[in-house]
Every structure is written in C-alpha cells, then in structure tokens.
Amino acid sequence: MMLNRRELLKHLDALLQTNRFRDYCPNGLQVAGREHISRIVTGVTASQALIDQAIALGADTILVHHGYFWRGEDERVIGMKKERLKALLTHDINLIAYHLPLDAHPVYGNNAQLADILNLQTDGLLNEADPYSVGNIGRLPKPMTAKEFSDWIADALQREPLHIGEETDVIETIGWCTGGAQGYLQLAVDAGVDAFLTGEINEPAVHLARETGTHFFSAGHHATERYGVKALGEYLAGEFGVTVDFVDIDNPV
Structure with a gap:
C-alpha cells in the first residue's frame, strides 16, 4: 500500500487535535521526504541510531514523539543536528513528530x-x-x-x-x-x-x-514513553495498510 503524505498528516493532525496545544516544538512534518509513504518506522526519539535503523529497513518515514527544533535550542545546523538532517535528506525520509498531542x-x-x-x-x-x-x-x-x-x-x-x-x-x-x-x-x-x-x-x-x-x-x-508512538503506529498500519516497524532504541534515562 502507498499512502500520500498529505493525507497521512491531515489524518494525524485531526486524530491528535494538534491545534489544541501550545507546544515546545512544531508538531507534524518536521523534515520533508518522499510524498508517497509505504513503510514507517516509529520510535520515541529521532536519534541517529533510529535514523540508521530506518535506513536499514528501507523506511520512507519516521514517526516519533521527540523530534527536532525545540524552543530555545541552537538554531545552527552543525554537529549532531547536521548529521541527522543530512541522513534524512540524503535518503529522502520524512520525519514526523508529535509531542504534547501524543502525550494527551x-x-x-x-x-x-x-x-x-x-x-x-x-x-x-x-x-x-x-x-x-x-x-x-x-x-x-x-x-x-x-x-x-x-x-x-x-x-x-x-x-x-x-x-x-x-x-x-x-x-x-x-x-x-x-x-x-x-x-x-x-x-x-x-x-x-x-x-x-x-x-x-x-x-x-x-x-x-x-x-x-x-x-x-x-x-x-x-x-x-515507549507505548504511545508504538500504539499510534499499529493503528496506522491497520487503518492504511502500510508497513510499520516499532524500533526501540534503549535509553537508561
């Protein structure tokens, strides 16, 4: 199954009622990749390790709870931020993140x-x-x-x-x-x-x-916070027939 990115975002924004929340980061599409989606990797945080796993699985979209562009962070695209964005853009992978809407x-x-x-x-x-x-x-x-x-x-x-x-x-x-x-x-x-x-x-x-x-x-x-994005991914798999893989990158904190 192939899912149009705009359709997916519209569905998620309505489901999670993103316009209700005053958040610390942008909710929804944070990095644009392919317009047509067939394989989604879900995870808690869009770390380099999660991106690497998504690339290995051939995913075109990553859906997370903790994305990028947090209020007050360094706006420069350098260091870790550069490497993460470079990997997403090189492999044409969408990054979609929902913070408070996914909590609630x-x-x-x-x-x-x-x-x-x-x-x-x-x-x-x-x-x-x-x-x-x-x-x-x-x-x-x-x-x-x-x-x-x-x-x-x-x-x-x-x-x-x-x-x-x-x-x-x-x-x-x-x-x-x-x-x-x-x-x-x-x-x-x-x-x-x-x-x-x-x-x-x-x-x-x-x-x-x-x-x-x-x-x-x-x-x-x-x-x-492992369970919300996992459940959301399972819902999307059933709703749209796309392949969804939950990847748990362990974090002791």
Whole structure:
C-alpha cells in the first residue's frame, strides 16, 4: 500500500487535535521526504541510531514523539543536528513528530497507554482546570504497598523505578504523566492522591514528596514513553495498510 503524505498528516493532525496545544516544538512534518509513504518506522526519539535503523529497513518515514527544533535550542545546523538532517535528506525520509498531542490522546497517547500497561483506572485529568493539559489521575488495580507497586512497575516496564516514600505505606490513588513531568508533582499533591508517577525526578521533587507524604515514582523518561508512538503506529498500519516497524532504541534515562 502507498499512502500520500498529505493525507497521512491531515489524518494525524485531526486524530491528535494538534491545534489544541501550545507546544515546545512544531508538531507534524518536521523534515520533508518522499510524498508517497509505504513503510514507517516509529520510535520515541529521532536519534541517529533510529535514523540508521530506518535506513536499514528501507523506511520512507519516521514517526516519533521527540523530534527536532525545540524552543530555545541552537538554531545552527552543525554537529549532531547536521548529521541527522543530512541522513534524512540524503535518503529522502520524512520525519514526523508529535509531542504534547501524543502525550494527551485518550487512546493512543503516552499517558493512556501507560495506564493500560500498568492496568491503572483513569478517573480524570491531573489538572482539571485545563482541559488541554496532559497527565491523569486514577486508581491502582487494587490497593498495594508502595513496595508492591514499585515491583509492579519494574515488571511491566522492565525497569526498576526510583521510589520516594515509605515502602510499607498502602497506595490506592495515583496521578501520572509520562516523560519529564516532575514539575507536575504539586498538581498530584493538590489532587490529594497517594502517589505520583512520571519518568524523571529532580532535587526539589524529593523534598516535596517527603514533606507532603505523596509517594513519588520515577520510572524513566524513555521507559514511560515507549507505548504511545508504538500504539499510534499499529493503528496506522491497520487503518492504511502500510508497513510499520516499532524500533526501540534503549535509553537508561
């Protein structure tokens, strides 16, 4: 099957409602390649390693969560940026990226997919005051001690999380937001949930968790965001009949 690039982008923009979000990077097509698409490689980040794998697989399109051209980055095309762009342009490969729209989608989004992986029940948004926000609140499949939940995360994500809190405390309610959402801990505190789960942690978050008694689980930026783009790719394969390969370039952060 061959898919027109414009048709694909129009479909993705509508599906992910990209116009709802004020993001830190452009969503959609970031680097133009071939107009007709037959093989897509999906991955978390458009690293050189992912590009190399896409070239080896004969892909004409790469679809990722973390693309390029972030707000505040060096605008010069030098070094690593030059090499990545050179590889994409030489092989005529499209780079398509969706950041916050992919985090927030209620079915294919990172937060929704992480909830499915961990069997969390979603009750609402972490920030109810902003309907365009990312992050959710809900409940564990059953009450667990913090140690049991930490083991549950490790088994599901194949990565040991960092936990701040007492291991014997029982957890039932939780807020979560994949990736680098340690700054959302206060929203979880304000929501009154027992715990907060994200990918990364910083120094202030440790003290906030300890002093409020809110359990904090840092399970890895990459590890918590593998599932949205994978699910989106599987959807596209079924919808349009194109070949889609998910390539997981491991990242310990």
